[in-house]
Amino acid sequence: DAGVIQSPRHEVTEMGQEVTLRCKPISGHDYLFWYRQTMMRGLELLIYFNNNVPIDDSGMPEDRFSAKMPNASFSTLKIQPSEPRDSAVYFCASSAKGYGYTFGSGTRLTVV
Amino acid sequence: GNSVTQMEGPVTLSEEAFLTINCTYTATGYPSLFWYVQYPGEGLQLLLKATKADDKGSNKGFEATYRKETTSFHLEKGSVQVSDSAVYFCALSSNAGNNRKLIWGLGTSLAVNP
Numbered sequence: 001d002a003g004v005i006q007s008p009r010h011e012v013t014e015m016g017q018e019v020t021l022r023c024k025p026i027s028g029h030d031y032l033f034w035y036r037q038t039m040m041r042g043l044e045l046l047i048y049f050n051n052n053v054p055i056d057d058s059g060m061p062e063d064r065f066s067a068k069m070p071n072a073s074f075s076t077l078k079i080q081p082s083e084p085r086d087s088a089v090y091f092c093a094s095s096a097k098g099y100g101y102t103f104g105s106g107t108r109l110t111v112v
Numbered sequence: 113g114n115s116v117t118q119m120e121g122p123v124t125l126s127e128e129a130f131l132t133i134n135c136t137y138t139a140t141g142y143p144s145l146f147w148y149v150q151y152p153g154e155g156l157q158l159l160l161k162a163t164k165a166d167d168k169g170s171n172k173g174f175e176a177t178y179r180k181e182t183t184s185f186h187l188e189k190g191s192v193q194v195s196d197s198a199v200y201f202c203a204l205s206s207n208a209g210n211n212r213k214l215i216w217g218l219g220t221s222l223a224v225n226p
Contacts, residue, residue: 004155031212043156043201043216056213091155095212100146103155 006092006104013111018080021107024073025094033101034067034077035091043091049075082111114139118202118217125192125224133187133220135176135202145169145178145185146214148201156201159187192224 005024013019025032033048047057052069060067064083069075079086089108093101119134137145144163148156160169165180174189187200202217 042218045213048213050212093156097212100158100161101156101214103157105155 004092004094004102004104006090006107008107009105010108011110013082013109015083015111016081017111018078019082019086019109019111021077021090021092021109023075023077023092023104025075025092026096026102027073029094029096029102030072031095031097032069032075033093033095034075035093036088037091037106038088046077079109082109084111087111114143114204114206114215116202116204116215116217118200118220121199121219121221123220123222125222127194127224127226128191129224131187131189131192131196131222133200133202133222135185135187135217137183137185137202137204137215139183139204139206139215141206144205145176146203146205147174147176147185147187148203150199150201150219152198159200192222194224194226197222197224 007022030051034046036044036046046059047067048055049069065079067077087110089106091103091106093103095101115138117136146161147159149159150156160171162169162178165178168177176185176187178185199219199221201219203214205214
């Protein structure tokens with residue numbers, strides 16, 4: 001198995017632009033999680049899905065952030081419009097029945 | 113609510129030294145406990161886990177025992193190597209209903225010098 005695949009690995013964008021981060025979970029995993037990691041705030045859970053349905057989005061910072069999971073093999077996290085304070089590493093993780101996550105390698109987002 | 117407390121870093125050790133990173137938790141019911149490791153520039157990787165009291169998780173020379181009486185899950189390794197330099201995260205899963213959120217500690221940075 002190729003593991004959890006995230007793209008792009010690095011993204012540099014200008015303030016105000018739309019950013020879309022992508023994630024392909026491990027086949028057969030029924031939970032998918034989006035995290036954000038910064039030096040200041042550490043690891044933050046943004047949203048998670050079970051069987052493609054959002055279960056808890058209380059960590060999504062504001063309306064500029066949205067996440068979708070149209071099918072079991074793909075999820076997106078969109079930021080529109082992006083701001084410099086959104087600069088962080090965004091991780092996707094998947095899990096079978098919610099036990100023991102497998103993380104992707106992350107997307108390093110820089111908003112200038 | 114549920115919470116995880118880890119010892120603050122950074123921790124700096126010489127190669128072959130003994131490592132302990134303390135982790136205590138607060139939870140209702142019977143949580144599962146995890147240690148994750150993050151190497152520089154990478155995502156987090158599951159290092160070891162324990163799902164019930166007195167279980168010992170082990171991997172790559174690291175061990176942690178689920179102690180319900182002291183609500184602890186301390187990470188230990190008898191002889192660290194330079195390649196163990198990383199950030200270590202303790203985490204808890206409540207196992208309650210459909211809730212699969214992991215509750216994370218803040219991470220402990222470990223630097224091992226040759």
